[in-house]
Amino acid sequence: xxxxxxxxxxxxxxxxxxxFSRWAFxxxxxxxxxxxxxxNRLFEEATYDLGPFSDLQVSGLDGLDQPLEAxxxxxxxxxxxxxxxxxxxxxxYAGHCDxxxxxxxxxVSKSLTALLAGILxxxxxxxxxxLVVQHVPExxxxxxxxxxxxxxLDMEISxxxxxxxxxxxxxxxxxxxxxxxxxxxxADPAPDLKTFLCSLQKGKSGHGVAHAYRSPNTDxxxxxxxxxxxxxxxxxxxxxxWQPLGASSDAMITVDxxxxxxAAGGMSVTARDLARTGELVRRKGGGIVPAGFIADxxxxxxxxxxxxxxxxxxFPEGRYRNYWYSSGSGELAAIGIHGQWIWIDPATETVIxxxxxxxxxxxxxxxxxxxxxxxxxxxxx
Amino acid sequence: xxxxxxxxxxxxxxxxxxxFSRWAFxxxxxxxxxxxxxxNRLFEEATYDLGPFSDLQVSGLDGLDQPLEAxxxxxxxxxxxxxxxxxxxxxxYAGHCDxxxxxxxxxVSKSLTALLAGILxxxxxxxxxxLVVQHVPExxxxxxxxxxxxxxLDMEISxxxxxxxxxxxxxxxxxxxxxxxxxxxxADPAPDLKTFLCSLQKGKSGHGVAHAYRSPNTDxxxxxxxxxxxxxxxxxxxxxxWQPLGASSDAMITVDxxxxxxAAGGMSVTARDLARTGELVRRKGGGIVPAGFIADxxxxxxxxxxxxxxxxxxFPEGRYRNYWYSSGSGELAAIGIHGQWIWIDPATETVIxxxxxxxxxxxxxxxxxxxxxxxxxxxxx
Numbered sequence: 208x209x210x211x212x213x214x215x216x217x218x219x220x221x222x223x224x225x226x227f228s229r230w231a232f233x234x235x236x237x238x239x240x241x242x243x244x245x246x247n248r249l250f251e252e253a254t255y256d257l258g259p260f261s262d263l264q265v266s267g268l269d270g271l272d273q274p275l276e277a278x279x280x281x282x283x284x285x286x287x288x289x290x291x292x293x294x295x296x297x298x299x300y301a302g303h304c305d306x307x308x309x310x311x312x313x314x315v316s317k318s319l320t321a322l323l324a325g326i327l328x329x330x331x332x333x334x335x336x337x338l339v340v341q342h343v344p345e346x347x348x349x350x351x352x353x354x355x356x357x358x359x360l361d362m363e364i365s366x367x368x369x370x371x372x373x374x375x376x377x378x379x380x381x382x383x384x385x386x387x388x389x390x391x392x393x394a395d396p397a398p399d400l401k402t403f404l405c406s407l408q409k410g411k412s413g414h415g416v417a418h419a420y421r422s423p424n425t426d427x428x429x430x431x432x433x434x435x436x437x438x439x440x441x442x443x444x445x446x447x448x449w450q451p452l453g454a455s456s457d458a459m460i461t462v463d464x465x466x467x468x469x470a471a472g473g474m475s476v477t478a479r480d481l482a483r484t485g486e487l488v489r490r491k492g493g494g495i496v497p498a499g500f501i502a503d504x505x506x507x508x509x510x511x512x513x514x515x516x517x518x519x520x521x522f523p524e525g526r527y528r529n530y531w532y533s534s535g536s537g538e539l540a541a542i543g544i545h546g547q548w549i550w551i552d553p554a555t556e557t558v559i560x561x562x563x564x565x566x567x568x569x570x571x572x573x574x575x576x577x578x579x580x581x582x583x584x585x586x587x588x
Numbered sequence: 589x590x591x592x593x594x595x596x597x598x599x600x601x602x603x604x605x606x607x608f609s610r611w612a613f614x615x616x617x618x619x620x621x622x623x624x625x626x627x628n629r630l631f632e633e634a635t636y637d638l639g640p641f642s643d644l645q646v647s648g649l650d651g652l653d654q655p656l657e658a659x660x661x662x663x664x665x666x667x668x669x670x671x672x673x674x675x676x677x678x679x680x681y682a683g684h685c686d687x688x689x690x691x692x693x694x695x696v697s698k699s700l701t702a703l704l705a706g707i708l709x710x711x712x713x714x715x716x717x718x719l720v721v722q723h724v725p726e727x728x729x730x731x732x733x734x735x736x737x738x739x740x741l742d743m744e745i746s747x748x749x750x751x752x753x754x755x756x757x758x759x760x761x762x763x764x765x766x767x768x769x770x771x772x773x774x775a776d777p778a779p780d781l782k783t784f785l786c787s788l789q790k791g792k793s794g795h796g797v798a799h800a801y802r803s804p805n806t807d808x809x810x811x812x813x814x815x816x817x818x819x820x821x822x823x824x825x826x827x828x829x830w831q832p833l834g835a836s837s838d839a840m841i842t843v844d845x846x847x848x849x850x851a852a853g854g855m856s857v858t859a860r861d862l863a864r865t866g867e868l869v870r871r872k873g874g875g876i877v878p879a880g881f882i883a884d885x886x887x888x889x890x891x892x893x894x895x896x897x898x899x900x901x902x903f904p905e906g907r908y909r910n911y912w913y914s915s916g917s918g919e920l921a922a923i924g925i926h927g928q929w930i931w932i933d934p935a936t937e938t939v940i941x942x943x944x945x946x947x948x949x950x951x952x953x954x955x956x957x958x959x960x961x962x963x964x965x966x967x968x969x
Contacts, residue, residue: 219771225664225947228926232666232945233689235856236840237621239768242822242849244830244839246861283606285613308614387620390600393774441623449625457838458625459617468623475616480627545609564613566606 214439214466215399237462247456249307249477258297260289263587265580268573278580279561282573283546285310286478286562289584291555293486295479309459309475310562313543316460316474317425317530319448319484321360323432323440324529325492325500326447333435335360339427342434345401350409351427358414359424359431360529363512365410366421372544372568382423386473387463400426400463418509418516418527422471425530429470440468451495452487454480472543478560485549485558488531488539504531504539521574534578538585544568548577552585559584595820595847596780618843628837630688630858639678641670644968646961649954659961660942663954664927666691667859667943670965672936674867676860690840690856691943694924697841697855698806698911700829700865702741704813704821705910706873706881707828714816716741720808723815726782731790732808739795740805740812741910744893746791747802753925753949763804767854768844781807781844799890799897799908803852806911810851821849832876833868835861853924859941866930866939869912869920885912885920902955915959919966925949929958933966940965 212226222231222238231238257263257275264272267281276299279287285304289297300306312319327333333342335357340346342356350366351359358364371379383389384397391397398406404427410419429440436443441460449458458480461473476484487493492501508526513519518527524535532540541549546563559581565573593607603612603619612619638644638656645653648662657680660668666685670678681687693700708714714723716738721727723737731747732740739745752760764770765778772778779787785808791800810821817824822841830839839861842854857865868874873882889907894900899908905916913921922930927944940962946954 219769223769223926223949225945228945228947229664229666229684232692232926232943233686233856234623235692235842235854236617237623239842239854240618240621240845241840241842241854241856242615242618242820242847244822244825244841244855246826246830246835246838248831283610285610303610305614311613311616388600388604439623441625444625445627449627450629454627457627459622460625461616461620461622464621466623473616473620473622474625475614475622545604545613562613564606564609566609568604 217466218464236459237466243308243457245307247307249456249479250305253300253306254295254298255300256297257299258289260297260584260587263583265583266576268576275580275584278576282577283563283565284561285564286560288478288482288560290482290486290558293490295482298478300478306477306479307456309456309477310547311473311475312481312547312562313472313545314422314425314530315481315541315543315547315549316470316472317422318541318549319444319474320425320428320432320470321529321531322484322488322496323443323448324356324360324428325496327432327435328500329497333432339431342431343405343427345405346427349405350407351404354414356428356431359428361508361512362418362420362424362516362527362530363415363509364419364421364424365412365414365416366419366423367408367410368421368423370421385463386426386469387461388469399465400467400469401430401465404430416512416515418512418518420516420518425471426467426469429468432470439466440470448484448495449480452480452483454483456480478562481549481562482558482560485541485551485560488549489551489553489556489558500529504528505533505537508533520571521578538582542574546570546573546577548581550581550585552582555585557585598847599845617840618847624689624838626688628688630837630860631686634681634687635676635679636681637678638680639670641678641965641968644964646964647957649957656961656965659957663958664944664946665942666945667941669859669863669941671863671867671939674871676863679859681859687858687860688837690837690858690861691928692854692856693862693928693943694853694926695803695806695911696862696922696924696928696930697851697853698803699922699930700825700855701806701809701813701851702910702912703865703869703877704824704829705737705741705809706877708813708816709881710878714813720812723812724786724808726786727808730786731788732785735795737809737812740809742889742893743799743801743805743897743908743911744796744890745800745802745805746793746795746797747800747804748789748791749802749804751802766844767807767850768842769850769854780846781848781850782811782846785811797893797896799893799899801897801899806852807848807850810849813851820847821851829865829876830861833861833864835864837861859943862930862943863939863941866922866932866941869930870932870934870937870939881910885909886914886918889914901952902959919963923955927951927954927958929962931962931966933963936966938966
């Protein structure tokens with residue numbers, strides 16, 4: 208931002224006037240919905256080849272074996288990419304999918320936000336034991352007042368808020384409107400995202416007791432990272448992760464009316480770049496994310512909190528640490544609603560990305576079938 | 589788009605549901621305002637050096653000589669790039685400007701849209717003598733009903749509409765709201781852009797008589813190009829211009845709620861990529877745009893229509909053809925409000941780009957000073 212203007216001052220009703228125009232003229236897509244005119248040729252470069260998995264039979268939703276491609280189609284897959292030892296060995300896209308177009312990754316955004324947190328910890332800008340209010344004083348009086356950054360990252364915050372993706376009227380819908388993901392209700396206008404987060408109150412238990420998956424925690428993490436670094440989240444991602452990674456395409460992140468990033472779910476990336484990110488994690492952070500932070504993703508989560516939590520079905524033997532799931536069988540996963548996945552199997556040096564447009568946000572039987580498929584692909588030579 | 593869904597069906601209230609999500613999950617920035625997470629390192633690669641023009645004295649607004657850099661600062665320049673014989677010889681950015689961030693180019697978008705029209709003409713998808721309604725039947729009954737594509741491109745449409753950038757209430761404001769560039773007025777909601785365009789009526793004179801600068805003409809051109817090619821405008825730009833050009837960054841274009849591109853002014857591009865575009869025009873289209881179409885930009889406009897028109901002040905000896913200005917002294921220019929310029933001087937093989945955030949949309953005395961400066965830079969060895 209320029210000296211005299213903060214991002215939240217720039218609005219649809221003033222962006223073309225000074226002094227707001229200086230910033231707005233280089234950031235129009237944050238104000239007016241915009242289409243991307245791509246410079247890359249990923250569409251031509253993609254291989255569209257399932258390679259060693261062309262004849263792989265996997266178990267379908269009905270329990271019967273079917274070819275991998277049929278499974279991908281049946282599970283509304285848009286993009287599917289497999290890397291082994293860092294080499295792209297299979298790449299599949301649905302007919303309607305452009306490999307060059309970044310695809311929304313929903314809660315996989317959380318896992319990438321955590322990597323950014325790890326980088327800032329490594330640079331001494333942030334400590335996971337910090338209280339949230341040390342960085343975001345506006346959180347005083349909210350549920351976050353006595354929470355630590357580590358509790359935010361582990362989803363061990365006690366929050367009086369229900370994660371209900373299909374809620375049309377209540378608090379979750381208000382949250383959606385605050386993030387600019389749904390039309391606002393003029394009769395009951397939503398506040399901006401930061402104000403919404405700072406209005407949330409504590410639940411009945413204390414923090415640090417049980418795994419409680421609540422997306423607002425990650426949006427708050429995004430604000431913590433901005434305050435700790437003094438840099439807006441999209442710029443942080445670019446400088447600390449996307450450029451060092453050698454990403455081949457720009458990524459995007461949705462913003463609310465005040466410019467607060469939707470760290471909990473608003474990132475869009477290409478399947479190839481997401482696979483590169485998974486490979487970075489597999490290679491112990493690749494010198495970009497501290498190796499200790501990465502090792503901790505597998506071993507650091509509290510089994511006790513997981514067992515007491517609200518997501519045990521998929522990985523009964525699992526843990527959750529810094530917005531990544533460890534399966535209990537050695538694999539690590541980042542998962543988003545509507546079927547977004549990074550799957551890392553260190554034993555076979557495999558990284559798999561699946562991006563989808565499943566009709567339901569959450570589909571537990573399908574998740575089980577997908578995990579089985581990911582395991583078959585991982586072990587297939 | 590996918591088979592069963594057209595772009596205008598996808599809205600903020602349905603984008604996360606099937607069947608709309610298939611498209612929306614790869615195009616979130618068209619629905620929810622989004623920030624870009626850049627993959628390129630243009631920020632580090634830019635030279636920040638005025639090169640041979642470091643000591644150039646130019647005439648300021650007060651008529652007194654001043655160093656070029658002082659003039660750039662005084663005229664709210666964000667980015668300034670000079671190419672000679674296709675080589676980047678000077679590059680300057682304001683302290684608040686990131687060279688990697690595409691900058692809105694306002695009506696220079698028109699000039700780029702015309703290049704796209706030229707390419708489609710070359711491919712036989714479109715003829716400039718076509719009637720607009722041959723491609724856009726919805727224009728029947730509007731001012732555009734009996735207009736040709738050439739008249740659209742030359743701004744020789746008789747339209748009952750005033751181009752008043754500072755209008756807070758009237759037809760121009762309604763137009764702004766239709767483009768999604770301003771908050772809508774719930775008491776008098778604007779239609780979408782295409783519906784707005786098709787509601788415009790003819791002025792008192794006929795088409796093809798006088799140069800009449802009206803931005804809606806170019807938005808209509810964008811729709812004509814989409815219909816003629818069967819491809820949405822951002823994809824057309826990408827495939828026919830941005831990729832062949834070797835653009836180094838993605839460009840963007842704003843869209844209305846139905847996904848209609850703001851061809852008249854909504855493109856954002858980096859200064860370097862815009863200079864590349866100017867260089868393409870200088871090199872007779874570079875094999876990408878038909879050479880005949882490019883030659884016509886200098887010589888094809890009607891002197892008579894120009895003299896009868898509403899923009900003679902800046903180039904009294906000029907012409908206007910296909911959204912480009914020819915100065916009458918050999919140079920060609922693309923110009924946008926708030927200070928956006930491509931300047932091409934074939935005699936000295938020079939291309940200059942100036943991107944700005946001037947407070948006023950139109951500033952005639954400043955335009956005169958800028959043209960003088962551009963001429964001095966062009967002739968300086």
